[in-house]
Amino acid sequence: MSATAREVRAQRALPAWMLGAAGLGLLASRAVAHPSRAVLVLMFGAIGVASVARPVSRDRARMRPVVVTAIGIGAVWLAGTMTGAAPPAATGPLLAAVALNTLAAVAEEAFFRRFLYDRALRLGAAVAVCITALLFAAVHVPLYGPSVFWVDLGAGLLFGWQRWASGTWLAPAATHAAANLLVILR
Secondary structure, eight states, X not given: OOHHHHHHHHHHHHHHHHHHHHHHHHHHHHHHHOOOHHHHHHHHHHHHHHHHSXXXXXXXXXSOHHHHHHHHHHHHHHHHHXXXXXXXXXXXXXXXXXXXXXXXXXXXXXXXXXXXXXXXXXXXXXXXXXXXXXXXXXXXXXXXXXXXXXXXXXXHHHHHHHHHHHSSSHHHHXXXXXXXXXXXXX
């Protein structure tokens, strides 16, 4: 690769990492600021839009995305029925809670399983799954407490596997949205 091609590639990579850092900062800031619902909707929308603004590498599907999504939703449902007590449900009108939690799930998956996974994939699929799962779990601790770390790490590993197996971030986004809806409706 020529020096000019490397320079052009480096110039394109820098904004991508800046975008990633900004998205992670926004996700983490929700725990510090406890913003209103309107600010949350704007923040999650911005993260989602920013995360899909850059092209994603083409990863081959190892399984059909619909099968991967069904496995993920089944695993989330089974885990929920086995754990007993549900976490605190969202307060306020049901429609607003459903909309906010769905938007949050899709935005988080756009960030973690599309944007960050794609960048970490050059280190190998297993590393990409683990890095995104660890960051996913860590970003939820300030808001929900340290007890959620292991649950969110498990969810992050499931979502990472779905990303790898399906070749798309949409399968984990659908599973994450379904998981959030199951918590609300439980």
